[in-house]
Amino acid sequence: MTDNLHPLVEKFMHRYENQPKHIDNGSLYAGSPMYFYCKFCGNVSDILPESYISPPSHVCEECDILKEAGILADALAAKEDGQIIQVPLRKLED
Ligand SMILES: [Zn+2]
Secondary structure, three states, X not given: OOOOOXXXXXXXXXXXXXXXXXXXXXXXXXXXXXXXXXXXXXXXEEEEOOOOOOOOOOOOHHHHHHHHHOOHHHHHHHHHHOOHHHOOOOOOOO
16 A cells, blocks of 8 residues: 555645635725635635626636545545645546
8 A cells, every 4th residue: 555645635735735815805996806716725716807797616627626536525634634645545537
């Protein structure tokens, strides 16, 4: 057995640890685009005009891939305890 981290989980941790400073939409001047952040990794998940109609996405594309691959729970566990080395390596389904 290996204690290697799944590459996607590794990327997730990298995103989580390097997330941008969150913009408070309420502090922007009128007409500014609205920024939305991924509820999992904290990176930008959507940018919409102030008068947006369609609902913003709260999950970024990368985390969506994790979700599809069935390893989002592992990524979140790694985020929770910070012991990313203990997340089991899993093969991608493809
Ligand atoms: Zn994300």
